[in-house]
Amino acid sequence: MKLFTPSLIRSTIPALFLLLCAGISICKAQQFGGHPPSQRWRQVNTDSIRIIFPPGLETQAMEIADISRALQVQTRGSIGARGRKISIVLQHQTTSSNGYVGLGPWRSEFYLTPLQNNFSLGSLPWHKSLALHEFRHVQQYSNFRKGVSRVAHAIFGEQVEALVTSAAVPDYFWEGDAVYQETLMSEQGRGRIPYFYNGYRSLWAADKKYNWQKLRNGSLRDYVPDHYQLGYLLVAYGRKQFGDSIWAKVTNDAVRYRGLFYPWQRAIERHTGMNYPTFRSKALADGETSLGGAGDDSLAIYASGSKHFAGDQLFPVWIGDEEVLMVQSDYKNIPAFVVHNIRTRRTRSIRKRDIAPDQYYSYRNGKIVYAAYAPDLRWGWRDYSGIRIVDVNSGKQRVITIKTKYFSPDISADGRRIVAVHATADSNAVHLLTVEGSVPVQVVPNPEKLVFTYPKFMDDPVFIVAAARNLRGEMALVKLRLEDGTMENLTPWSPHVIGYPLVQGDTITFTASVNGSDALFALKGDQLYRLNTEALNAATGNYQLSVRNNQFSWSAFSAVGYRLQVSSAAPLVRSCAPS
Structure with missing residues (x-):
């Protein structure tokens, strides 16, 4: 008797292929050889938390421990009083800005290099933002080991417990609840940042009525806000209408699988008196009422008439009277540098971008400079961000630095010098380099640890302008002397987020969050102006303003992507500095 017939072999090939793919995925997910053996570690060990960190991060470790202990006391009523000791590892050699809490094993890791994009996560010190958000996940896991989840842990261990718990509690609640905590317990948090609401504001402005399954699961053809934004709206509505303890009650029933089938939906109905579809509809309607509605500006009308996601057009910069350089991408094409002619509406490609954490770049006199990601070939928890220069005319690219951690570079008018931020988990400094080598010729002093x-670069290349964050979580636009670090505030320190400065002659343009929106500003001498964009885009954020011969270009968020906006009619209105 043949054990392996041709038909049996053919039928098992797909299953074996899937198992092989799963095995590859699992192996790739493991961080074997994460740090060299010479790496030394220290710890802060208390009865409720252990922080494991490399030398030099003592201050951050103590502050994370203090924040975590305070949160356990102050916010446990909204999720449950149980607490489990956890170990948190502070990863300091990766260029990623992230964090997670997980089971199997029970641990957390913080990736401590801060983002350059001030608008997406705000201006609080990054390790504090991580502590506020991630410790909520610690509280969630600590209070979700009940009923069926507890039985799953006792019999099968933490990984099956994680599966059972995640099946009972949707991912939008995990993240929405954590965003709510970071907002409630700080002066910022994503719930206070206009950028965070761009997604749903854009859908409401364009009157796009997606069904629940699409909002819940996303789309491969249309832009759909992620589960952080969805979860925040639902969590905030629940606490607003039914009190701070509502989600402690709902999750308590859900993880116990009371009602067995659809435990989350049944728990919401039990504690709110509404069925699940009614609750989520009212939550989204409440968000639309408080945050925005249908729009009649030109961008909202364009998005409303577009059937699917059109693509992102980011960081537009004038390179001629009729040509704009920008980064363009969509769901089918990776980001590329392109030149768009505003008269003929034709676009020509220069080259694809290397992989990078964001799409930021700078341009001057035919040269593009940007930072790109590079992994360490040996150590899994170490990676780099190096500088690249692209010639706009030829499309050729030069690698300027390797095995460095440089971000948001700019190139001088003569094309010979580069200024960039050198950022690590425990330091941030402005470095001045030449285009010939990776060794900085000047490290600008930073005594205030901004x-x-x-x-x-400003027109006088001994000065630069930059957006700066201080230890209090405030921001300002500053002018910095490269030689000695002497600093002058161009705007006062304030909780308002500031970013994307661009120097154009005697004018500095930038974006700042003011009165619930991300708006465009221009600073001429001592006078500040705000660009009135209400006719073109009033509902969402406007970013990356560039000016040439009284023509304005910028990128505006819409329901079909970031779209290039060009206007010679949008007026500049005198304004006060964000404060």
Whole structure:
């Protein structure tokens, strides 16, 4: 008797292929050889938390421990009183800005290099933002081991417990609840940042009525806000209408699988008196009422008439009277540098971008400079961000630095010098380099331990302008002397987020969050102006303003992507500095 017939072999090939793919995925997910053996570690060990960190991060470790202990006392009523001791590892050699809490094993890791994009996560010190958000996940896991979830843990261990718990509690609640906590317990948090609401504001402005399954699961053809934004709206509505303890009650029933089938939906109905479809519809309607509605500006009308996602057009810069350089991408094409002619509406490609954490770049006199990601070939928890220069005419690219951690570079008018932010988990400094080598010729002093973002050469190249964050979580636009670090505030320190400065002659343009929106500003001498964009885009954020011969170009968020906006009619209105 043949054990392996041809038909049996053919039928098992697809299953074996899937198992092989799963095995590859699992192996790739493991961080074997994450750090060299010479790496030394220290710890802060208390009865409720252990912080594991490399030398030099003592201050951050103590502050994370203090924040975590305070949160356990102050916010446990909204999720449950149980607490489990956890180990948190502070990863300091990756260029990613992230964090997670997980089971199997029970641990958390913080990736401590801060983002350059001030608008997406705000201006609080990055390790504090991580502590506020991630410790909520610690509280969630600590209070979700009940009923069926507890039985699953006792019999099968933490990984099956994670599966059972995640099946009972949707991912939008995990993240929405954590965003709510970071907002409630700080002066910022994503719930206070206009950028966070761009997604749903854009859908409401374009009157796009997606069904629940699409909002819940996303789309491969249309832009759909992620589960962080969806979850925040639902969590905030629940606490607003039914009190701070509502989600402690709902999750308590859900993880116990009370009602067995659809435990989350049944728990919401039990504690709110509404069925699940009614609750989520009212939550989204409440968000639309408080945050925005249908729009009649030109961008909303364009998005409303577009059937699917049109693509992103980011960081537009004038390179001629009729040509704009920008980064363009969509769901079918990776980001590329392109030149768009506003008269003929034709676009020509220069080259694809290398992989990078964001799409930021700088341009001057035919040269593009940007930072790109590079992994370490040996150590899994170490990676780099190096500088690249692209010639706009030829499309050829030069690698300027390797095995460095440079971000948001700018190139001088003569094309010989580069200024960039050198950022690590425990330091932030502006470096001046030449285009010939990766060794900095000048490290600008930073005695106040500010976090600099988006430095730009001024017309006098001994000065730069940059957006800066201080230890209190405030931001300002500053002018910095490269030689000695002497600093002058161009705007006062304030909780308002500032970013994307661009120097154009005697004018500095930038974006700042004011009165619930991300708006465009221009600073001429001592006078500040705000670009009135209401006719073109009033509902969502406007970013990356460039000016040439009284023509304005910028990128505006819409329901079909970031779209290039060009206007010679939008007026500049005198304004006060964000404060």
